[in-house]
Amino acid sequence: MTTQRPLRADAERSVRAILEAAERVLSRDPAASMEQIAEAAGVARATVHRRFTTRQALLDAMATDVVRQLDALIDEARPETAPPLVALHRITAGVLRVKLAWPFAMAWSMDPTSPLAEGQARIATRCDALLLRAQADGHLPPNTDLPWTRRVYYALLGEAAHTPTDIPDPDTLATLVLNTLLHGVGPRT
Numbered sequence: 001m002t003t004q005r006p007l008r009a010d011a012e013r014s015v016r017a018i019l020e021a022a023e024r025v026l027s028r029d030p031a032a033s034m035e036q037i038a039e040a041a042g043v044a045r046a047t048v049h050r051r052f053t054t055r056q057a058l059l060d061a062m063a064t065d066v067v068r069q070l071d072a073l074i075d076e077a078r079p080e081t082a083p084p085l086v087a088l089h090r091i092t093a094g095v096l097r098v099k100l101a102w103p104f105a106m107a108w109s110m111d112p113t114s115p116l117a118e119g120q121a122r123i124a125t126r127c128d129a130l131l132l133r134a135q136a137d138g139h140l141p142p143n144t145d146l147p148w149t150r151r152v153y154y155a156l157l158g159e160a161a162h163t164p165t166d167i168p169d170p171d172t173l174a175t176l177v178l179n180t181l182l183h184g185v186g187p188r189t
Contacts, residue, residue, distance in 0.1 A: 021041035027104045030104070069102075074091055074094075077094065093174035100161055
């Protein structure tokens with residue numbers, strides 16, 4: 001078994017710069033070249049190719065980084081132990097921050113045919129468990145279809161992140177998403 005050595009600090013900065021530049025460039029032009037990405041990152045084209053031998057390898061690295069970010073923010077929200085609505089709000093605001101900062105990579109990483117299906121399944125399982133806790137605490141009716149609720153939640157997240165709005169703050173958007181998910185858009189009774 002071969003173990004990959006961690007990157008030196010300067011190499012890690014290069015990789016980070018390339019990933020961030022790729023997000024900016026590919027968000028504007030999904031057909032952009034590796035050379036355009038290198039230029040935006042302020043590195044030589046050879047540096048990009050040394051770190052990512054193919055365009056696909058770069059796309060996969062972007063998606064892997066986004067899933068890592070999502071896993072970390074879910075962990076930080078403590079969905080297994082924090083009050084369900086607190087955890088759900090923290091996760092929602094965090095996901096919106098990632099979606100707003102990494103729209104291209106988010107779309108790529110959440111494609112069901114992407115190589116990150118395992119990460120997607122893990123995130124969905126954790127979301128289902130949190131929704132089940134919210135249901136057990138009375139925030140959702142007992143007969144709620146939780147897989148459907150998760151799909152609606154994901155759709156609301158997508159709309160919040162991709163629809164121009166006058167609400168730029170992810171925490172405020174998270175409140176709007178969760179109020180819509182939990183209470184709908186009709187009058188409260």
